Amino acid sequence: SYQYTIEDPKNPPTADEIGEKVKPFLSDEEYEKQFANRAFDIPAEVASKTNNSIALDDVTLEKVESEEELEKYKYTLHLIFSNNGSEESIDRKGEITVTTNNEMKITRDWENRNNEIDDLTF
16 A cells, blocks of 8 residues: 555655555565566656545455465555546556465565556556
8 A cells, every 4th residue: 555655746755765665565576676667656656747646445356376385366456546626546457476474475566557547557
């Protein structure tokens, strides 16, 4: 939820601020990959360019595979974009792999980046 909570589109959190909040949930390798791929920048940029606040309303998980110490899920993030009283909801889909050992960490997070709001694809 940290990555997709942008309360003030005129003053969104930085990628570093978002990264620090999500880091405990990601493996070190996945954190570096997400940071390099600008995953922490995108919600803030979309909010700023469209002047929308963003809130995570709901998450749906569907387990698709289980193997030794790993579980794979498909997910849907139900996002609410708000601008001056008008709201638009967008479902963002993706897949994650989670370790199931003592430290539950996300080792892979893939998002389908074909959503649109105000003619902006993200």
